[in-house]
Structures are given as structure tokens and as C-alpha cells.
Amino acid sequence: MAADAPTVPVVRTRAATPGAVPDGGSSRRRPRGVAALLTSGLLWLYAAVAVVPLAMMVLNSFRTDQELAAEPLGLPAELNLAAYQEAWIEASFSTYFVNSIVVTVTSVVLSTAVSLLAAYALARSRSRLMTAIEQVFVSGLMMPVFLMIVPIFYLLDTMSLTSTRTGLILVYAAVSIPFSVFVLTTFFRQLPGELEEAARIDGAGPLRMFWSVMLPLVRPAVATVVVFRFVPVWNDFFYPLILIRDRTRYTLPVGLTTFFGEYQTSWSTLFAGLVIATIPLVLLFLVATRQIISGLTSGMGK
Structure with a gap:
């Protein structure tokens, strides 16, 4: 008679339900959910703290001086545009605004165009000369602004470009090139060489x-460079204060100093002037937000 086959114990397990999460997984995921909730709450709190002063500035620009004196934190009874008219026409704010637009846009476009060509050449060349040139560009990031003002002033004075928008544009474009080249070179090096071969x-x-293949691929980087150079040039006070002597050539930061001195008792006009100075920055961030995020996060998954 054949020996009986050994019996194998049968272990019964519960069938896995689709979408079910093991007990250990739920316990491990719960702290992550709490951390994400706290992080989201802190970000919303920071956003509220940043937006509230801007909202108050906009609302107060539509109020009269009498309303502001009686109730500083109140809401406007009606949308009064008299403060904007006074700031734009009577306070010569339109002149400061146009000067800032011309100087900022022209200098950013000029520096970005030069930086794109230089970054493409540096990224695709492997010679020692190009490596040395790239190090020269990077060294420009470490040069303090205040150390350059004296030679810049004498250079512009020799060229008869002091107190002109052209001189200010050239200075801003030259100062912006090192940062732009540094960022754009990194992006160009991430692009495969097979695209150029094809x-x-x-x-x-x-x-x-360069124009049809490479430039469209680095569009997020270009948007990042434009935004990160537009903001400091728009808000810069130092160079216009030293290089511009004619009041009709003042940019917004310098013009605002005289603006505050003349209209320090008219609070509604001051708020209107600040709103006008802030509008281009807000519009720029709204238009380029997606490209900025794409540019800052490019390559993080590689």
C-alpha cells in the first residue's frame, strides 16, 4: 500500500479588494497628510499676509483724503478716480512711468537677446577659450554694484550719455548679462545634441x-530670465539717482521720492501712485507664472 501523501496546511487569506490600503500603509500615510495640510495652511496664511496690504492700497486709492482721515481702514463709499488723475497728470507721474517702461523693457530685451546668443555658443562649445569666457561671465555675478558706479559714471560722462535714458539702458543691460548667461547656459546644456544633428x-x-529648434525649447528659461531681471531693474533706485540729473528723465523709484515729498499730505494720491507703479509687476507675474514655474522646476526629475 502506497504511503499517504503529506498533507499541506491550508492558510486562508482575505482576498485583496481593489483599492484597499493595508493597515500599515494608512498609518504611514496619515502623518504625510497632516504635514501637507499644515504646509498648505502656512502657505495660505503667507498669501493672506502678502495680499492684505496690496488690497488696502488699492481700496484706499479710491477714497478721498477726508475718508482716510476719518476711517483709515474703511471701505470706499464710491470709486473715486480723482486721485489717479492727480497722480498721473498734475504730479507728472506719467513721465516717470513712461521712462521706467522704456528703460526697463529695452534693457531687458537687449540683455536677453545678447545672453541667448552667448549662452548657446558657450553651451555647445568645449574649447578652453569658451570655458574661460564663461568664467568671466560668472565672475560678473560676484561684482558688487556699488564698486562699479564710479567707473560707469566716468565712462558715460566721457560718452556724453549721463542723464540720458540710453546710458541707463546700456548700464542695466550690461549688469543683467552675467545672470542671464549663467541661467540660459544651464538650460541649453540640458538639450540633447541629436536635435541639432537632425x-x-x-x-x-x-x-x-538656434531660432527654430533650440529657442522654442528654452522658452521657460527665457521667461524666467525676463521676470528675474525685469523686477530689479523696475525697482532700482541707485543707478538713476546717480546717473540721471534731469527730472524729466527720472524713473519711477527716483520720481516717487519727489512724489512723496510734494504729496505727503494727500494720502489718496500717494496710494494711487503706488498702485500705478505696482500694476506692471502684477501683470508680468500673471502672464509669465506658468513659464516661471516650468523654468524653475526644469530638470528636477532628471
């Missing part, structure tokens, strides 16, 4: 490859 096989020249 374009070269199709008969594209260097300029065609």
Missing part, C-alpha cells in the same frame, strides 16, 4: 537651428 541633416544652418 536639423543639420535637414539642411538648417546655425542661425536656423
Whole structure:
């Protein structure tokens, strides 16, 4: 008679339900949910703290001086635009605003165009000369602004460019190039060289490859550079104060100092002037937010 086959104990387990989470997993995920909730709460609190002063500035710009004196934290009884008219026309705020727009936009466009060409050449070249040139650009990031003002002033004075918007544009463009080249070179190096080889096989020249193939791929980087250079140039007070002597050439930061001195008793006009100075920055961030986030997070998953 054959020996009986050994019996194997049967262990019964519960069938896994689709979407079910083990007990250990739930206990491990719960602290992460609490941390995410706390982080979200802190970010919303920070956003509220940052937005409340801006909202008060906008609301107070529509109020009269009498309303502000009687109730500083109240709401406007009606939308009064007299403060904006006084700031724009009577206080010559339109002149300061136009000067800032011309100087900032022109200098940012000029520095970005030069930096794109330089960054592309530096990223695709492996020669020692290009490496040395790149180090020169990077060293410009470590140069303090205050140490350069004396030679810059004498240089512009020799070229008869002091107290002109052209001189101020050239200074801002030159100061912005090191940072722009540093950022754009990093982005160009992340692009595969096979794209250029394919374009070269199709008969594209260097300029065609740069304009049609490479430039669209670094658009987030370009948006990041534009925003990060637009804001400091728009808010800069030091260079216009030293290099501009004619009041009709003042930019917004310098013009605001005289603006505050003349209209320090008209609070509604002051708030209106601040709103006008803030509008371009807000519009820029609203338009370029998606590109900025894409540019700052590019390469984090590699």
C-alpha cells in the first residue's frame, strides 16, 4: 500500500479588494497628510499676509483724503478716480512711468537677446577659450554694484550719455548679462545634441537651428530670465539717482521720492501712485507664472 501523501496546511487569506490600503500603509500615510495640510495652511496664511496690504492700497486709492482721515481702514463709499488723475497728470507721474517702461523693457530685451546668443555658443562649445569666457561671465555675478558706479559714471560722462535714458539702458543691460548667461547656459546644456544633428541633416544652418529648434525649447528659461531681471531693474533706485540729473528723465523709484515729498499730505494720491507703479509687476507675474514655474522646476526629475 502506497504511503499517504503529506498533507499541506491550508492558510486562508482575505482576498485583496481593489483599492484597499493595508493597515500599515494608512498609518504611514496619515502623518504625510497632516504635514501637507499644515504646509498648505502656512502657505495660505503667507498669501493672506502678502495680499492684505496690496488690497488696502488699492481700496484706499479710491477714497478721498477726508475718508482716510476719518476711517483709515474703511471701505470706499464710491470709486473715486480723482486721485489717479492727480497722480498721473498734475504730479507728472506719467513721465516717470513712461521712462521706467522704456528703460526697463529695452534693457531687458537687449540683455536677453545678447545672453541667448552667448549662452548657446558657450553651451555647445568645449574649447578652453569658451570655458574661460564663461568664467568671466560668472565672475560678473560676484561684482558688487556699488564698486562699479564710479567707473560707469566716468565712462558715460566721457560718452556724453549721463542723464540720458540710453546710458541707463546700456548700464542695466550690461549688469543683467552675467545672470542671464549663467541661467540660459544651464538650460541649453540640458538639450540633447541629436536635435541639432537632425536639423543639420535637414539642411538648417546655425542661425536656423538656434531660432527654430533650440529657442522654442528654452522658452521657460527665457521667461524666467525676463521676470528675474525685469523686477530689479523696475525697482532700482541707485543707478538713476546717480546717473540721471534731469527730472524729466527720472524713473519711477527716483520720481516717487519727489512724489512723496510734494504729496505727503494727500494720502489718496500717494496710494494711487503706488498702485500705478505696482500694476506692471502684477501683470508680468500673471502672464509669465506658468513659464516661471516650468523654468524653475526644469530638470528636477532628471
